[in-house]
Amino acid sequence: MTDQPRLRIRGLKKSFGDRTILNGIDLDVPAGKSTVIIGGSGNGKSLLLRCILGLIEPDEGIIEIDGENILQASRRRHETLLKRIGMLFQNAALFDSMSVLDNILFGLKAKGKAARGNRAEQEKEALHLLSQVGLGAHVAPLNPAELSGGMQKRVGLARALAGRPDILFFDEPTTGLDPIMSAVIDGLISDCVTRLGSTALTITHDMTSAMRIGDHAAMLYGGKIIWQGPANRLMESGNPIVDQFTHGRREGPIPTSSLTSSGSAGS
Numbered sequence: 001m002t003d004q005p006r007l008r009i010r011g012l013k014k015s016f017g018d019r020t021i022l023n024g025i026d027l028d029v030p031a032g033k034s035t036v037i038i039g040g041s042g043n044g045k046s047l048l049l050r051c052i053l054g055l056i057e058p059d060e061g062i063i064e065i066d067g068e069n070i071l072q073a074s075r076r077r078h079e080t081l082l083k084r085i086g087m088l089f090q091n092a093a094l095f096d097s098m099s100v101l102d103n104i105l106f107g108l109k110a111k112g113k114a115a116r117g118n119r120a121e122q123e124k125e126a127l128h129l130l131s132q133v134g135l136g137a138h139v140a141p142l143n144p145a146e147l148s149g150g151m152q153k154r155v156g157l158a159r160a161l162a163g164r165p166d167i168l169f170f171d172e173p174t175t176g177l178d179p180i181m182s183a184v185i186d187g188l189i190s191d192c193v194t195r196l197g198s199t200a201l202t203i204t205h206d207m208t209s210a211m212r213i214g215d216h217a218a219m220l221y222g223g224k225i226i227w228q229g230p231a232n233r234l235m236e237s238g239n240p241i242v243d244q245f246t247h248g249r250r251e252g253p254i255p256t257s258s259l260t261s262s263g264s265a266g267s
């Protein structure tokens with residue numbers, strides 16, 4: 001592993017009208033490690049991922065993958081770089097009208113991998129992806145609505161792994177899951193990092209999960225990354241804002257009103 005982070009973000013800003021949500025994000029995501037981002041609702045965590053994924057155009061800043069600023073890359077190069085990223089969305093974001101198999105085949109197509117091989121080979125690859133997340137072939141013809149939330153997340157992970165991306169984003173992967181299924185999903189995320197060598201970036205509110213899967217952790221607050229360090233320091237960071245958040249205290253520097261308002265970071 002080199003010292004160059006896989007993802008390097010500097011001075012990233014995004015406002016909507018007069019509401020500044022991201023107000024100069026500086027973040028390094030080390031290669032081949034698991035990074036977690038914590039922060040209150042509405043602070044812009046999902047927005048940050050959407051900016052990296054090219055779904056939202058930031059107002060200012062640098063987003064580098066392996067030292068290459070994707071915001072200045074040609075459109076074609078940008079698309080190629082983004083194919084390196086697989087994403088598990090908050091609610092798994094599966095297509096309800098498609099079978100599990102077709103959802104994964106869609107993931108392969110989106111990464112340009114389905115152009116190779118015939119339908120039988122593509123299906124074999126999809127079933128292999130399902131087995132990687134611990135699901136058998138019997139799930140393939142089912143519709144997402146027939147699956148539990150935990151199974152849907154696993155299918156979402158299988159789809160995120162389609163095309164073998166080396167960077168994986170997880171948006172609140174354990175939200176809505178029971179503690180055992182959360183541990184299963186966390187185990188799969190850790191496997192992606194330790195067995196596949198992926199670089200993982202996870203947004204979570206779940207401190208157990210953050211400590212379990214994270215090597216590196218960062219807290220987003222007021223539009224900036226206000227702390228980053230080893231994930232095992234999250235509960236004793238020495239930063240009063242991080243401490244209030246990770247220990248879930250009502251009293252502290254974070255006004256409780258900021259957790260129910262729009263999350264604007266000011267300018």
Ligand SMILES: Nc1ncnc2c1ncn2[C@@H]1O[C@H](COP(=O)(O)OP(=O)(O)OP(=O)(O)O)[C@@H](O)[C@H]1O
Pocket residue numbers: 016021039040041042043044045046047048262263264
């Ligand atoms: N396309 C958009 N247009 C206008 N406002 C937006 C847009 N996208 C995000 N926002 C605003 O940015 C703020 C941050 O949203 P975001 O979803 O990133 O928060 P979050 O930290 O991920 O919250 P949560 O933990 O609740 O998911 C919110 O106030 C949201 O309304």
